[in-house]
Amino acid sequence: MKILLVDDELPKLEALIATLESNGFECVAAKNMTEGVKALHQHEVSVVVTDVMMEPGPSFCHVDANECGFHFIEHIQQNWPRLPIVCLSVIADQAKIRLLAKRRVRYLRKGETPLSTAVEVITAVAEGRMVRPRY
């Protein structure tokens, strides 16, 4: 089972990747939205884990880096509507967190949610044991 992780600071996700891989997942990493979309065309993944603030990359250079994750989520939901998404970020704005829930995207606080919990949630979403949150 493959998991796509999209984050501009991939070294900070090394612990998550190592734990997911030790649990039998194959992780595909992308450092911006352009690479993320490319990876989705190349790999069949069970879940996408994405940050919000990140570089959009050359194919989406018009996208604001501060909101890039939201554009990525919208792009995935338009083109791969059945693919579950987990947002792994640190968001202070409650309105943005509500927007994620509205888009039925599960939100985990990067680094603050215990690693074991993050791994459990991502695993459950990938295996289809956890349905998308309802708004």
Add this chain to the structure above:
Amino acid sequence: METQTNAGDPKGDLERLRSENEKLRRELEETRRDSTRYLQNVAHQLTAPLNAIKWNIEAIKDEKIPIPRKKNLLSSIYSQGTILVHLIKNFSLMSNLEADHELGQFRDMPERVSPLRLAINLAGDFEPQAAETGKKIEVGIPSLDRVFGNKALLVVKNLVAQALSNLLENAIKYSDTGTTITVTAATGTQGQTTYSGISVVNTGLPILRSEVKTLADRGFRGNAARQKIPAGTGIGLYIANRIMELHEGLIQIKPNGTETRITLFFPDSRVVDPIRSDEE
């Protein structure tokens, strides 16, 4: 009895005062918003490496993760620790520097520092951070030898080390993967003063010529930098500039397409004979 009227226009004056008051209120509101954004940003910058360390420790405790992987996690903890120490030093330095500027004097005594040794030591400190993102750091020893010879810089060592660290940190952040960051030497003149300096040269994110003047302002981040790495404090170059001002030096930012050369220039009055071993 006739009432004396004001020679001016009281209604007009009142209107002017009201509009001035409104303008000041808007400015205050904007300053408050900037300050909140800045503090949120600072909080994020401090918590992100700490959170990464926490996750790495949690993963290291996991028996299923193989040892070579754990070694990588330990290296990452070291890198995040370096980033954190560097950030905290910058924040505390910023307040000290403001005070030093007002007093026009240093908190610590300037000492003789070998530019070559400083460059080699700092390049070594930042090497793991650079390697983590697929970059290298090289010290241009012949160039430093040519410009400084066996001369020393009469500077506050910790401050200049911090200024050079800030340049290296930016270079690592904004250079392309697979490139080499070079620490080298440079000379220049401004007016009657000649300068010798230490440059950090990197290839990656282009700096617009229009941004050069404001790049060392507090909190300013270039457009391309914000797009590539949305999170950042924008105080690295500001601090480096303040440190150079305290040393009667200057900071020069020279973009050339994707190559950026940033130089810490010291006036030749600060390039001195090294301390002799019998004086130490």
